[in-house]
Amino acid sequence: MFYESNKKVNHARFKPQTFALLNRSRKAGIGYSQCVLRPKTTEEVSRILSFCNEHRIAVCPQGGNTGLVGGSVPVFDEVVLSTSLMDQIISTNDTSGVLVCQAGCILEKLDTHLADHGLMMPLDLGAKRFLSSWRQCVKANGEVLDCLRYHLKHLFIGSEGTLGIVTKVAIQCPAKPKAQNVAFLGLESFQDVLKTMKKAKYDLGEILSSCELIDELSLDLVTSHLKLNSPISVYPFYMLIETQGSNNDHDEMKMNAFLESAMSDGLILDGTTTNEVSKMQSLWELRERITEGLTHDGYVFKYDISLPTKNFYSLVPAMKERLGDSAKRICGYGHLGDGNIHLNISVREFTQDILDKIEPFVYEFTSKLKGSISAEHGIGFRKPKYIHYSKSKESIALMKQLKAMMDPNGILNPYKVLPA
Structure with a gap:
């Protein structure tokens, strides 16, 4: 667990190939660690990283643990640094819509909190432009960076804890919509799906917030394994389209006009639309529980x-x-x-x-x-050897240089993101 301070991190506990095989054969990211630390503040994270950097102790940051590529899994007995206790909401500004919270907050908690302020988390297609900057990040040596004052947020976004650990975020949240409509549609071909999406962008414009595709075998996972009911018959493709706006009569009229036109053009074979909360939730369940259906x-x-x-x-x-x-x-x-x-x-x-x-x-x-x-x-543990399919060798070389500069001792989430 604790490595000699005059040497690089000891990575010789077992071979990476063994970890990859365990991941595959046991259907989950299985790692090894004798120590899990759960700090509550940025200061505690800073002290932990300062100590680990000095003594060459590898650290595996762990947040919501929902990834699919082993990014939050300790490989060679690294210390796990979990943000699960860093779940405090620090401030909410009703005027600017800015929420400041610790990095361990779960989305459900934030969305519930924001609803009381007439706001919502910027999660959907139409609201991505509202995402604001990271506020605070701790470097490998324990130094705390204020990324709101210095525009460095994109250096850490997507780095998967290999350059620093985010401890606090500021998010600009849009107003909670006063009107919401969801349509669930059946279509014959993927070309019809593309034409329908293009039409939705033109006909629904600013109120279009989500456009999801589900194929027949994906929907079958929730109707067969989870016994959820589809409101329409079986089709090769389905689309789930959501609108969010400020005037229900206006939005409903636009949605109905879009659906009538798309059906008359032969793009949509069948469908249903609703603005009732319980029915909208039921339609979204058909999309959101597919992953659960796959487990069966x-x-x-x-x-x-x-x-x-x-x-x-x-x-x-x-x-x-x-x-x-x-x-x-x-x-x-x-x-x-x-x-x-x-x-x-x-x-x-x-x-x-x-x-x-x-x-x-x-x-x-x-x-x-x-x-x-x-x-x-993300890239995590499973995809570093394939990253060259998406990134040029020059880009990968620059990423390695940034890693060496930000984490010269290589303690932050080793074996992840970058190829050996």
């Missing part, structure tokens, strides 16, 4: 990919052709509005042969289409 489907290979909109669904048929009967289910769903598709391949049990057929093909395919091998779940 055997061993699942999960891929979080970003592709150009016109190629959003292209990986699914490509993988079906490549894997054939060796896969139990190949399906795709995700955030059509920003090109983020969740590709899922379920099999009866893990085998190295199937993995070899999937990787690196899935990343090579993505690279040829100028996509990204990771959309929202």
Whole structure:
């Protein structure tokens, strides 16, 4: 656990390949650590990192632990630094809409708190522009950076705890919408999906907040395994479209006009729309519980990919052709509005042969289409050797230089993000 201060961090406990195999075969990110630290303040994080840096003790930052690539999993007995107790809301400004909180706050808690102030968390497609800057970050040597005063936030966003640990954030939150509508639609083809999304952007304009795609086999996961009811019949593709605005009559009129036009054009075969809270929640459950449905489907290979909109669904048929009967289910769903598709391949049990057929093909395919091998779940431990499919060698070299400058002793989340 504690390494000699005149040497680099000791990384010889066991081989990385062993960790990767454990991750695959046990269906979860399994790591090893004898010590978990749960600081409550930025000052405590600073003291921990200062000590660990001096004594060459590797640190694995851990937040919500919802990633899919092992980014928050200790590999070689690193000290786990959990932000779970850093969950205090520091201030809320009703006028500016700025919320300041510690980095360990969960979204549900923040959204509930903001509702009392007439605000909401900026989570959806239409509100991403409201995201504000990181406020406070602790470097590897314990130095505290105020990233609000110095415009350094993008240095740490997406670095997955390899350059510093975020302890406090400031988020500019939009006003909670007075009107909300959700439509759940059935379509025949992906080309019809693209045309419908384009039409939604024009017809719904400023009130369009979410545009999600679900294919038939993805919806089947929640209707079969979780026994949720779909309000419409079975179709090859489904879209979930949400609007948020300030005038319900105006928004409802725009939604109805959009749906009538899209149905008359033959794009939408069937659908339902509602502005009742309970019914909207039921429609969103069909999308949000797909991951839960996958847990009942055997061993699942999960891929979080970003592709150009016109190629959003292209990986699914490509993988079906490549894997054939060796896969139990190949399906795709995700955030059509920003090109983020969740590709899922379920099999009866893990085998190295199937993995070899999937990787690196899935990343090579993505690279040829100028996509990204990771959309929202990071690079973590599983993807560093594939990062060259998304980043040039010059970019990777610069990232390594930044890592060496910010964390010269290599204590922050080793083995993650950057290739060896």
